[in-house]
Amino acid sequence: MLNLGVNIDHAATLREVRHGIEPEPAFAALIAQTAGADSIVVHLREDRRHIKERDLCILKEIVKVKLNLEMSIAEEIVTIACKVKPDQATLVPEKRQELTTEGGLDVVSNFKKIKQAADKLGKSGIAVSLFIDPDKKQIDAARKLGIRMIELHTGRYADARNKKEQDKYFKELETAVKYARDRGLHVFAGHGLNYYNVPRVAKIKGIEELNIGYSIVCRAVLVGLERAVRQMKALIR
Numbered sequence: 001m002l003n004l005g006v007n008i009d010h011a012a013t014l015r016e017v018r019h020g021i022e023p024e025p026a027f028a029a030l031i032a033q034t035a036g037a038d039s040i041v042v043h044l045r046e047d048r049r050h051i052k053e054r055d056l057c058i059l060k061e062i063v064k065v066k067l068n069l070e071m072s073i074a075e076e077i078v079t080i081a082c083k084v085k086p087d088q089a090t091l092v093p094e095k096r097q098e099l100t101t102e103g104g105l106d107v108v109s110n111f112k113k114i115k116q117a118a119d120k121l122g123k124s125g126i127a128v129s130l131f132i133d134p135d136k137k138q139i140d141a142a143r144k145l146g147i148r149m150i151e152l153h154t155g156r157y158a159d160a161r162n163k164k165e166q167d168k169y170f171k172e173l174e175t176a177v178k179y180a181r182d183r184g185l186h187v188f189a190g191h192g193l194n195y196y197n198v199p200r201v202a203k204i205k206g207i208e209e210l211n212i213g214y215s216i217v218c219r220a221v222l223v224g225l226e227r228a229v230r231q232m233k234a235l236i237r
Ligand code: PXP
Pocket: 007, 009, 043, 070, 090, 092, 100, 101, 131, 151, 189, 190, 191, 192, 193, 211, 212, 213, 214, 215
């Protein structure tokens, strides 16, 4: 059965637009959990542009499904993760200027640094997953590192500009899933998935979990708008 991890970073993005107190990401997490999310995902970025340490601590207290922390391998973040102890840490590359995580981790080139962080997290009892591109070399490097879970970056598939390109990147993804599964890895996938491009990915055999954030929060704004307006109108009348 395919699991859904719901990334609630962008509930916090909306809060940070006003540096205010709503929407409360913890509230979003509870709603997602009640609606059937199999895990709650947040990215504590080094620049704290959306999720804060305080959010992570509250989520650790209240989330009953798996709490998956996306994080870079920066020492400060690793220390916070070891202290808070989410169920899972997904190691991602992080650049200050990017709007979102642009590519997978380069495990081949950063083997030692990633291993150090993964070992430290593992010793704290946190399951470690690596967010990598659908690339055999990266999958081999993740295995060599002793990792048992990977998340394949679906961005190239999701951002394809036409059917031909999408087919090409879909094939790349499918091949990578099989390659990793044949080598005994647990395979998750995510990034850029939405209500239009997800059905095809959901049919790939061997993927255990899809992690989706932005499109769910976007949909929530629209499907919740009518109710929100009715509530405000009732209040002022
Ligand atoms: N998986 C990982 C590792 C990510 O970094 C992100 C983005 O935070 C996602 C999944 C979700 O991507 P999106 O917000 O585009 O659905």
